[in-house]
Amino acid sequence: MRVLFWGTPEFAAESLKALLNSGHQVVGVVTQPDRPKGRGKKLTPPPVKVIALEHGIPVFQPEKVKNNTELLENLRKLNPDISVVVAYGKILPSEIINLPPYKTINVHASLLPQYRGAAPIHRAIMEGKDKTGVCIMEITEELDAGDVYDCVEIPITEKDDIVSLHDKLAEEGAKLLIRVLDRIEKGEATKTPQDHSKATYARPIQKGEGRIDWNRPAVDLFNQIRALKVxxxxxxxxxxxxxxxxxxxxxxxxxxxxxxEIVDIIKGKGFVVQTGKGRLLVEKVQFPGGKPITADEAVRGYHIQKGERLQ
Known part of the structure; x- marks a missing residue:
């Protein structure tokens, strides 16, 4: 199939790489504009753009998609059979969604209808879920509400954080995407409507959500820390x-x-903090202007003592 690909970050890059290694043809890529990044604010291309240019694929980086007649005409010329959207970052208007004959599908990192929205991986970890997954769905104008082609379930272990779970979901989503595209091409694909009554929303992460409230249980803080690690x-x-x-x-x-309150110092491991219920062993920290260090290094370097208080 002739695929028009929409995506921006590393999560999307996995699906693009899978497409390039499949029997399908990527005829164009639409991604976000280059943005300033890092301390030097150097203009940096999205990961998806880098891969596309390496393979000689036409790249489009519009500031806006809605009411963009020039973009629409350029995409029509590509003559795609289907559009694939993976973490592109903007909502597509109906004329874009319905442009290809097979319309537009999306790789979404949750078990729909749970966690529709922008931050499904973060929210699943923060809320202490023991499983999540990735689904391929048909895009409609309503956010993440389209019929579902297929899903894969993935367990969330206590060793997982936002980095490891992101990578698992990106990899499994890419594999699932190819299987679904193959079925669509052969006319063997089926879709299942979502149960909208069971829908939940994964709102975008806000900076203030990083603030730790030590009155909360240790389990909740553990989930917060690993979800917001990046x-x-x-x-x-x-x-x-x-x-x-x-x-x-x-x-x-x-x-x-x-x-x-810091209630204990464990040599070689870190320091223990009392919470509203239970205790947390802090293992890695970072101070302003510094690099990440182990909590054991912090204890020695900052002479952290029992009885000191975190607020």
């Missing part, structure tokens, strides 16, 4: 400054005490 990173106040907590684990689930 951005915005979970943070707390330490000695009138900020400490980002990048890795931690539940030390116990039932103890009670003064939330935020």
């Amino acid at each position: 951005w915005p990173k979970a943070f707390t106040t330490f000695r009138d400054g900020e400490m980002k907590i990048l890795e931690a684990k539940v030390y116990d689930r039932e103890s009670e005490g003064n939330p935020g």
Whole structure:
């Protein structure tokens, strides 16, 4: 099939690579414009653009998609059979969705109708789910509400964080995409309507969600820390400054005490913090202007003591 691909970040790059290694032809790629990145604010192309250019595929980077007649005409000239959207970053108007004969499908990182929206991987971890998945669905004008072609379920283990789960879902989503496209091409694909009464929404992550409330249970904070490890990173106040907590684990689930108090120092591992219910062993941290370090290094370098308080 002649595929028009829409995507931007690393998650989308996995699906694009799978398409390039399949029997389908990628006739064009639409991605977000290059953006400033890093401390130097250097203009950086999206991962999907890099791959497309390496393979000589036409790339389009419109600032807007809606009411963009020039883009629409350029896409028509590509004569795609189907559009595939993977974490593109903007909602497509109906004239774009319905442009190809087989319309437009989407790789979505949740078990629909759960976690429609922008941050399904983060929300599944933050809410302590023990499984998630990836679905291929038909795009409609209503957000993530189209009929579903197929889904794959993926367990969320206690060792998973946003990085590992993202990579698992990206890989499985790419495989599932090719299987679904093959079935569509052969006329063997079937779709199942979503049960809209069971829909939940994964709203975008806000920077303020990184603030740790030590009154919450240790299990909740563990989920918050691993879900927000990349951005915005979970943070707390330490000695009138900020400490980002990048890795931690539940030390116990039932103890009670003064939330935020450092109750123990474990040599070689880190420090233990009392929460509203249970305790958290902090294993990796980052201070303003510094690189990530182990909590054991922080204890030695900052002379962290039992009885100090995180807020």
